[in-house]
Amino acid sequence: MNHEHNTEIRRHRHVVAFKKGLGPAYAYHSKNLQVAEISDDLWNQMPVADFSKAEELEISDSQISQESQDLKSWSQFETPVESLVKPENKFNLTLNITQLCNLHCHYCAAGGDGTYGDPVRQISVEKTLPQIAMLMKRLKPGGQFNITFLGGEPLMYPLAIQAIGLFTKKLAAENNIKAEFQIITNATLINDSVLDVISPIRPTITVSIDGPPEINDRQRPQKNGLKSSDQAIQGLQSLLKRKDQFGPLLLHAVFNKNHTDVEKVWEYFQQFPVDKMEFTFDVTEKSEEANRSFTESLKKAAALAFAKGQEKELRRIQFFDIYFSQLDSQTRRENHCGSGKSLLSLDSRNQIYQCPLEVSFKTRVVGIDDQINWGLLKPLEKPLIELNNCQSCWAKHLCGGGCMFNHESLTGDKHTKHPTYCFRTRHLLSEVIMYYKQTRELE
Ligand code: SF4
Ligand code: SF4
Numbered sequence: 001m002n003h004e005h006n007t008e009i010r011r012h013r014h015v016v017a018f019k020k021g022l023g024p025a026y027a028y029h030s031k032n033l034q035v036a037e038i039s040d041d042l043w044n045q046m047p048v049a050d051f052s053k054a055e056e057l058e059i060s061d062s063q064i065s066q067e068s069q070d071l072k073s074w075s076q077f078e079t080p081v082e083s084l085v086k087p088e089n090k091f092n093l094t095l096n097i098t099q100l101c102n103l104h105c106h107y108c109a110a111g112g113d114g115t116y117g118d119p120v121r122q123i124s125v126e127k128t129l130p131q132i133a134m135l136m137k138r139l140k141p142g143g144q145f146n147i148t149f150l151g152g153e154p155l156m157y158p159l160a161i162q163a164i165g166l167f168t169k170k171l172a173a174e175n176n177i178k179a180e181f182q183i184i185t186n187a188t189l190i191n192d193s194v195l196d197v198i199s200p201i202r203p204t205i206t207v208s209i210d211g212p213p214e215i216n217d218r219q220r221p222q223k224n225g226l227k228s229s230d231q232a233i234q235g236l237q238s239l240l241k242r243k244d245q246f247g248p249l250l251l252h253a254v255f256n257k258n259h260t261d262v263e264k265v266w267e268y269f270q271q272f273p274v275d276k277m278e279f280t281f282d283v284t285e286k287s288e289e290a291n292r293s294f295t296e297s298l299k300k301a302a303a304l305a306f307a308k309g310q311e312k313e314l315r316r317i318q319f320f321d322i323y324f325s326q327l328d329s330q331t332r333r334e335n336h337c338g339s340g341k342s343l344l345s346l347d348s349r350n351q352i353y354q355c356p357l358e359v360s361f362k363t364r365v366v367g368i369d370d371q372i373n374w375g376l377l378k379p380l381e382k383p384l385i386e387l388n389n390c391q392s393c394w395a396k397h398l399c400g401g402g403c404m405f406n407h408e409s410l411t412g413d414k415h416t417k418h419p420t421y422c423f424r425t426r427h428l429l430s431e432v433i434m435y436y437k438q439t440r441e442l443e
Helices: 040-045 066-076 125-136 158-174 192-201 213-219 229-241 262-269 288-314 318-329 356-360 374-381 404-411 419-442
Strands: 007-012 015-020 025-029 035-038 090-096 144-150 178-185 204-208 249-255 276-281 343-346 351-353
Touching: 007 066, 007 419, 015 040, 015 066, 015 419, 025 040, 025 066, 025 419, 035 066, 035 419, 040 066, 090 125, 090 356, 125 144, 125 158, 125 343, 144 158, 158 178, 158 192, 192 229, 204 229, 213 229, 229 249, 249 262, 262 276, 262 288, 276 288, 276 318, 288 318, 288 419, 318 419, 343 356, 351 356, 404 419
Parallel strands: 090 144, 090 343, 144 178, 178 204, 204 249, 249 276
Antiparallel strands: 007 015, 015 025, 025 035, 343 351
């Protein structure tokens, strides 16, 4: 794939096509998630579209070549697909072990300092266990219950993680349910004794680190203003030595207007033998220029990864891995996330919310202890692509209507998308689609 050129986009009803320079044109059917290479003739017949818009375009009836007829009949073809959100099969719970943090990241979405505006030392384990039992009851045997331990910095209290994790594992085993755990940490507190405490639940660990020390120390200083990178790298190295005792290990970097160089971070991350890397754009960042620059830089990092190791390396970038799996399964997504459906969040006071980032808004509590006001969650029963008015967007069954918290941060309304979000999402998904077609051709 030629990465020197900008991607052009064309559209006929539910089919979009992408092309870079003189390279091949790849078409994507947004209703059945199939991808095909199309001829330049057909490409030329398709109306020119725009990444910033979601309007439905159509090949005019005067253009009746055999190929455009084929495209029109492909356009009507729709495979049966299902929503990703099935609360009785899978439930995700996020849990703030603490609302304190030893770092002070400049872009922190948890109230700017890990406290969500309410510093609480540690969640009550006693109150948490019945909450887990109550939520797990909703799953059918064979289902899956996931807990993500968040903070503040969750590894300030590893014993609380262990107690909650072991209880959940036992209860899940008794009910024929699979339990999985994830910890999101800044890694600065990781040492062998902390690893001894958390290894019995074999969690997936995501280490938040924004790149080489000169970037990370600027973005993620300690609370006292000192650098944090040395401790984070030391923690990461301790973890890598015992990697076989844990689930997949991820590195996660956040970008904003002060920092958009994904390529540089990708290159820095190469020295660490982790399973995945996640590069995300700050949910509160409005800068159009930073958004474009991040998008372009992520595309370049993907090109570097693909050149290095084809699909395997490309899929070490989490975004590509998620969508390659989805294209393989041809599962139509109707919800970007399970917020309020198959996902709930606990703050450190055991109050329940629909989303981990909503914990900052005390008026958004939907439950406390083992009582949930399901009526408050009723409006979220509809698919997000409908609630967020994404019906005419070709990317809707991959994107699923986008992150409501992101939308609200940028537009003031959780169901109103900001143009920067859709621009970035559509551009990055077009890359996924083109790489996907290319790799499947190699098989
Ligand atoms: S949020 Fe996602 S699905 Fe909705 S219009 Fe934007 S890119 Fe499309
Ligand atoms: S709305 Fe956004 S932040 Fe909240 S759970 Fe969904 S994806 Fe995550």
